[in-house]
Amino acid sequence: MERASKSLQVMALLLLGGYVAFLAYPRLHAALVYLPVDTAIKKYYDTLEVPASQLEGLQQRAEHAIGILPHYRYWEGLSLLLHLQAADSGNPLYQRRQAFEKAIEAAETSLGHAPAQPRTWLRIAQARAWLRYPPADVIAAYEMAVLTGRVEPSMFSTRLTLGLAYLPRMDAAGRAMVRDQLLLAWGMRRQDVVRALKAGELSLSDIAPLLEDAHQDVLEEIEEAAGGAAR
16 A cells, blocks of 8 residues: 555656646747857847848747747847848838837837837837837837946947937937936946047037037036047
8 A cells, every 4th residue: 555655646747747848848948949149149239240141040049039939028029130130221111110120029029028128118219210110119228228228338329329329309208308307317327428429429518418408517527538539
């Protein structure tokens, strides 16, 4: 009797283990399919380069992983790959438009599962700006990019460039966000701000109205640094 009881226990454990393995297999399978995408994206954030010849294959892998397990991270990776394809000026205009639209759709799907992704919100704002969406739609995504990750030094430059471009269409809250990003960038990535001013990516004429009332001292520092950098 005791031996039969132990046999039943062993059988139950084996069945339970098999069931757990069955449930875990899709996650493992999807992760293995997505692994080359993960590697390429990590390399991109180090070098800012993904060979154009690899993008289509990486997109197919991301889509395959999504078909196995629609995890938000796989949708986010697909969005980035589509965005990189769309940003390639060597591609035909109609292909770039389609890729930007698909990048937005993939990003929105990812955000539907995990909304706190500042980089994803910023990508949507950039894509909408390129596609000439109404300013309110661009600004809404831009503000979410800031609200979900106010202090993200690697995004300061892009946020400032896009924020200043849409500043005339922003309300007081939006302007305050751009001002806050400028102050953070000046405090944490000063050389990046100076470089952007020297390269013409940022303009003192756009920056000055944001700072001249309550942050005149910072404005003077920026003007002095930009003048020094230009000489």
